[in-house]
Amino acid sequence: xxxxxxPSNPPGLPPLDALDRxxxxxxxxxxxxxxxxxxxxxxxxxxxxxxxxxGSPVAMELAAAGVGRLVLAHAGNLKQSDLNRQLLxxxxxxxxxxxxxxxxxxxxxxxxxxxxxxxxxxxxxxxxRLVGEVDVVVDCAPLFEERFAMHDEAFRQHKPVVxxxxxxxxxxITTVVPGRTACLRxxxxxxxxxxxxxxxxxGAVSGAVGCLAAMEAIKLLTGLGSxxxxxxxxxxxxxxxxxxxxxxxxxxxxxxxxxxx
Amino acid sequence: MHVTIEFLGQxxxxxxxxxxxxxxxxxxxxxxxxxxxxxxxxxxxRELLLTADGSLHTWVMLSVNDVATHDAxxxxxxxxxxxxxxxxxxxx
Ligand SMILES: [Zn+2]
Numbered sequence: 001x002x003x004x005x006x007p008s009n010p011p012g013l014p015p016l017d018a019l020d021r022x023x024x025x026x027x028x029x030x031x032x033x034x035x036x037x038x039x040x041x042x043x044x045x046x047x048x049x050x051x052x053x054x055g056s057p058v059a060m061e062l063a064a065a066g067v068g069r070l071v072l073a074h075a076g077n078l079k080q081s082d083l084n085r086q087l088l089x090x091x092x093x094x095x096x097x098x099x100x101x102x103x104x105x106x107x108x109x110x111x112x113x114x115x116x117x118x119x120x121x122x123x124x125x126x127x128x129r130l131v132g133e134v135d136v137v138v139d140c141a142p143l144f145e146e147r148f149a150m151h152d153e154a155f156r157q158h159k160p161v162v163x164x165x166x167x168x169x170x171x172x173i174t175t176v177v178p179g180r181t182a183c184l185r186x187x188x189x190x191x192x193x194x195x196x197x198x199x200x201x202x203g204a205v206s207g208a209v210g211c212l213a214a215m216e217a218i219k220l221l222t223g224l225g226s227x228x229x230x231x232x233x234x235x236x237x238x239x240x241x242x243x244x245x246x247x248x249x250x251x252x253x254x255x256x257x258x259x260x261x
Numbered sequence: 262m263h264v265t266i267e268f269l270g271q272x273x274x275x276x277x278x279x280x281x282x283x284x285x286x287x288x289x290x291x292x293x294x295x296x297x298x299x300x301x302x303x304x305x306x307r308e309l310l311l312t313a314d315g316s317l318h319t320w321v322m323l324s325v326n327d328v329a330t331h332d333a334x335x336x337x338x339x340x341x342x343x344x345x346x347x348x349x350x351x352x353x
Contacts, residue, residue: 050353054352054353165349165351165352166353168274170273172350186331187322187329192349194348195351199352201352236279239279241279243327243345244327245324245345246327248328
């Protein structure tokens with residue numbers, strides 16, 4: 001006879017062992033978090049696209065929190081000029097693939113973490129595969145073409161996306177949940193011609209919004225607190241002005257306009 | 262009536278500062294206030310925010326009192342309103 005289900009031990013979530021309980025002892029005390037949230041993180045898989053100034057702290061904080069599996073997508077070799085912000089990189093790695101360095105650092109930090117390192121950026125060619133591997137996407141891409149590939153596919157697969165970006169001393173972040181919130185294309189329906197690949201960056205700014213993005217992903221995975229759903233948080237760390245804007249769907253949005261009510 | 266316009270991102274860079282105060286007529290729309298504000302600014306700011314025919318670029322987010330609007334031309338302002346213009350950023 002099958003025993004009745006134990007509500008404190010939901011099926012499908014990996015159990016915690018003694019090392020988990022020791023590693024995460026300080027966060028297991030967090031009100032509204034607890035063992036079930038920790039198990040949800042252990043069983044979770046998150047795509048971080050790319051792992052530069054913004055994605056590095058996202059991946060690091062998710063690894064620290066106990067997310068079981070990270071898929072990292074970032075093409076290209078490390079440049080000296082990346083080292084003012086890309087915290088998962090190391091000086092001696094200049095000239096070699098960034099994503100391999102990020103994977104190595106994360107494994108050193110958290111040996112139990114499963115890291116899938118893809119030496120490619122998100123594009124329409126790989127988005128279905130990469131988004132299909134995970135529960136949550138964190139969008140840290142420097143180009144709108146990449147962001148669109150990721151968001152369009154996440155919408156098709158009903159996967160939430162934490163969307164974060166920075167420029168100079170400013171940054172913004174929101175969480176997109178298909179079927180529940182406005183999507184990225186409601187706000188940015190087409191590639192804005194003014195955006196250039198090279199933009200001013202201070203690592204403390206990309207790092208700050210990266211930590212916020214990791215927190216949004218943790219909340220999506222565990223149900224902790226309330227996320228930035230239809231809320232765009234924007235801030236300028238030079239003046240320490242913070243704003244929150246309520247977002248709304250765009251009528252006729254090319255992605256979410258017709259298929260959700 | 263009196264409204265405040267805030268510029269973020271590249272708009273702030275081109276405007277040289279983050280904020281403008283503006284006197285507008287009653288029943289002024291959000292788009293009219295934006296057009297009035299950028300008339301006094303460098304042409305590059307106008308190009309960043311507005312199309313040649315004076316409507317807002319689809320990708321520029323405009324909020325009125327912290328609520329985003331997709332319809333600047335019909336959004337009526339009230340005295341003391343704050344408008345925020347955010348050209349999208351994608352730094353990663
Ligand atoms: Zn949409």
